[in-house]
Amino acid sequence: MFEKSIKELEEVVNKLESGDASLSESLELFEKGIKLAKDCNKMLDDAEKKVSVLVGGEKKDFDEE
Amino acid sequence: MEPIIATVSQLNSYMKRLVESQPVLGDIWIKGEISNFKEHYSGHLYITLKDDGGVLKAVMFKSAAMSLTFRPEDGMRVLARGRIGVYEQSGAYQLYINEMTPDGVGELYIAYEKLKKRLAEEGLFDEAKKKPIPKYPERVGVVTATTGAAVRDIINVITRRYPYCEIIIYPSLVQGAGAKENIVEAIEYFNAHKLCDTLIVGRGGGSIEDLWAFNEEEVARAIYASEIPIISAVGHETDFTIADFVADLRAPTPSAAAEIAVPSQTELYAAISGMAGRLSAAEVNYIKRLRLTLDRLKPKSPQSMIDDMRQKCDNLLQQAEKSFKLTAAEKRKIMSGLCAKLDAMSPLAVLKRGYSIAEDEKGVIKSVSDLHNGKIFKLTLSDGSCKCEVKEQENV
Numbered sequence: 320m321f322e323k324s325i326k327e328l329e330e331v332v333n334k335l336e337s338g339d340a341s342l343s344e345s346l347e348l349f350e351k352g353i354k355l356a357k358d359c360n361k362m363l364d365d366a367e368k369k370v371s372v373l374v375g376g377e378k379k380d381f382d383e384e
Numbered sequence: 385m386e387p388i389i390a391t392v393s394q395l396n397s398y399m400k401r402l403v404e405s406q407p408v409l410g411d412i413w414i415k416g417e418i419s420n421f422k423e424h425y426s427g428h429l430y431i432t433l434k435d436d437g438g439v440l441k442a443v444m445f446k447s448a449a450m451s452l453t454f455r456p457e458d459g460m461r462v463l464a465r466g467r468i469g470v471y472e473q474s475g476a477y478q479l480y481i482n483e484m485t486p487d488g489v490g491e492l493y494i495a496y497e498k499l500k501k502r503l504a505e506e507g508l509f510d511e512a513k514k515k516p517i518p519k520y521p522e523r524v525g526v527v528t529a530t531t532g533a534a535v536r537d538i539i540n541v542i543t544r545r546y547p548y549c550e551i552i553i554y555p556s557l558v559q560g561a562g563a564k565e566n567i568v569e570a571i572e573y574f575n576a577h578k579l580c581d582t583l584i585v586g587r588g589g590g591s592i593e594d595l596w597a598f599n600e601e602e603v604a605r606a607i608y609a610s611e612i613p614i615i616s617a618v619g620h621e622t623d624f625t626i627a628d629f630v631a632d633l634r635a636p637t638p639s640a641a642a643e644i645a646v647p648s649q650t651e652l653y654a655a656i657s658g659m660a661g662r663l664s665a666a667e668v669n670y671i672k673r674l675r676l677t678l679d680r681l682k683p684k685s686p687q688s689m690i691d692d693m694r695q696k697c698d699n700l701l702q703q704a705e706k707s708f709k710l711t712a713a714e715k716r717k718i719m720s721g722l723c724a725k726l727d728a729m730s731p732l733a734v735l736k737r738g739y740s741i742a743e744d745e746k747g748v749i750k751s752v753s754d755l756h757n758g759k760i761f762k763l764t765l766s767d768g769s770c771k772c773e774v775k776e777q778e779n780v
Contacts, residue, residue, distance in 0.1 A: 321548055322520035325656070332659045335666040342674060349667045356660040363649055363656075366548035370539055372530065373554045373573070381530075381539070381553055 321362050328355040393472065400470035403477055409468035414440065414479055415487060418460045429456065433464065433479065442466070442479035454486055460591065461487040492592055496599050500626055503601070508608045514632045515613040517644065518581045523550045524645050525580030525612070527570040530555040534588040534617070534638040541642035549646050552580055558587035563597035568606040575610055583610065584641045585627065586617030598625035607631055617641035735766035742772075752777055 331352040334340060340348055371378040390398070403409060416433035423429055427446030432439050442464060444452075456462065466481040503509065524542060528534050535553060542551055554570040557563040567585065574583055585607065587595070597603060598618045607614050607630045616631035617638040628634040635641030727733060731741065741764045742749040749761060759774045 320522065322518065322522070325520060325652075328656070328659050332662050332666065335663060335670065338666075338670060338673065340670075342670075345667065345670050349663060352663040353660065356656050356663070359656045360653065363548055363652060366546075366649075368543040368547045369550040370543070371550070371552055373552060376573075378552065381551075 321359065324355050324359050324362065328352060328359060331355060392475070396470065396472040396475045399475070399477075400472055403468060403470050406468075411465070411467060412479075413463055413465045414442075415463055416440065416461070418456050418462055419458050421456055421458050429481075431456065431464075431481075433462070440479055441476060442481055444481040444484065448482050452484060454591070456484070457591075463487045486591065486593075488593070492596065492599075496626070499599065499601055499604075500629065503604055503626065503630070508604060509629045513608075515611075517613050517615060517633055520647060521549055521581035521645060523552055523580040524642075525574045525583040526551060526553045527556050527567060527574070527583065527585045528553070528587050528638070529558045532588050534586060537637075537639040538584060538617075538642040541639050542646050545643065545648045546646035546652075547649065557597075559590065559594045559597055564600040564603050567597060567603050571603075571606040571610050571614070575612055578612075580612060582645050583612045583614045584617055584635075584638070584645060585614055585631070586635070586638050586641060587619070588638060589619045589623065595619050595623055595625055598627035600626070603627055604630045615641045615644055732766065735764065738766075740765050752779060 331348050335345060335348045335352065370381040372381040373379075414433060416435050418431055419434050419439075420432040421429070422431075427449060429444040429449050431442045431444065433442050434440070444464075444466075462484050463486075464479060464481045464484045466479050466483075468477055469480050470477045507513065526535065526538055528538070530553060539551060542549060552574075554573060556566040556570045558567070571583065571585065574580055585598075587598075595618055598616070604626045607616070607627055613632045615633045615635050616625070616628045617635040617640065618625045618627055619637075621636035624634075633644060635644050735741070743762045743764065744754070744759070746754075749755065755761070755774045755777060757774050757777065760771055761774070762769055763772045
């Protein structure tokens with residue numbers, strides 16, 4: 320998810336910088352890019368540490384102590 | 385023969401001479417397992433060597449201990465070379481060690497080199513076969529022991545750098561019996577269930593025997609067969625195992641593997657805001673460029689066309705005037721030149737200077753021979769003329 324979003328963001332920025340887009344396309348790209356940047360930030364902000372251990376093929380919480 | 389009476393010291397001294405005179409005991413290799421290992425602050429090492437049948441005290445003095453290439457530990461099987469001597473105070477014989485090597489390492493080393501060569505020839509280490517490590521993994525799998533520092537290091541580094549990523553640990557034996565089967569099983573499990581994007585396989589530091597599971601062919605083949613990219617992280621920076629050569633990437637330590645596996649969140653935040661900045665700049669530039677193009681393409685109003693033409697007319701007029709003025713001035717200059725010349729040629733000018741012109745009916749008289757006494761001719765002066773009569777002639 321994050322990888323997809325950040326790669327898309329990179330593509331959007333590159334495309335917009337190339338100046339090849341039409342006006343309506345460029346506005347769309349801009350909006351999309353800003354949204355992607357927000358999403359990426361949010362994904363990182365909301366990230367919670369998830370550590371699990373496989374026991375008998377099932378994920379269990381990893382007891383760190 | 386009567387039994388003799390001897391003191392303890394006498395007996396011990398006798399035993400010492402007896403033992404130490406045996407050539408075979410003067411230089412001998414002893415095979416055994418280390419127990420009760422003690423390093424005295426003086427630098428001497430005290431060891432008890434044992435096997436299933438018994439124990440043997442041994443000492444390695446500092447001078448010999450300094451040349452050791454490994455760190456002895458309890459439980460380690462070793463080959464120790466030295467002499468057998470008797471310590472009279474305790475009446476015990478012991479081994480005075482000159483040199484010591486881990487037992488079995490030689491054979492292990494040979495096996496390692498052979499396997500490495502064979503697998504290299506087979507192409508298991510080919511760079512071309514190595515899979516790239518995903519930049520932003522959603523899930524990182526870890527195959528290692530759940531006890532020990534390695535797993536904790538990996539969890540700490542990943543959760544600190546990139547908490548977005550999930551960590552899935554497959555507890556595995558990493559040394560001793562069953563370790564290689566366990567590691568292979570774990571790698572296959574992750575692949576069969578596509579449980580993660582990147583897999584870290586490894587353990588913390590240890591002796592060559594401890595790391596041996598990572599030198600096993602089965603483990604190497606499982607790593608090679610894995611569709612999930614694998615980062616190997618076995619032991620310390622100086623330890624190279626077969627697993628390291630087959631893995632898509634070798635990390636020097638488990639912590640380093642974790643650093644490689646995930647990006648840093650701080651850098652990502654910076655990268656995202658950088659891209660957002662580029663986005664805005666690109667958009668602003670885009671609009672600026674469009675506005676410029678628009679300005680160039682805007683059609684002209686009739687009024688502005690008229691204005692333009694009017695100006696053009698004015699310009700032409702000015703130009704014409706200028707060139708006309710120029711030719712008039714030039715002509716005036718030429719004329720005054722001609723006038724001056726004319727003036728210079730004018731007889732009037734000569735008369736003004738005091739000369740006179742004599743004329744008869746035939747024109748200007750230039751010679752005395754044209755005159756005779758009594759001839760009437762006209763003399764013109766600067767301000768008028770008169771009639772004159774020749775009285776006398778005189779040749780010059």
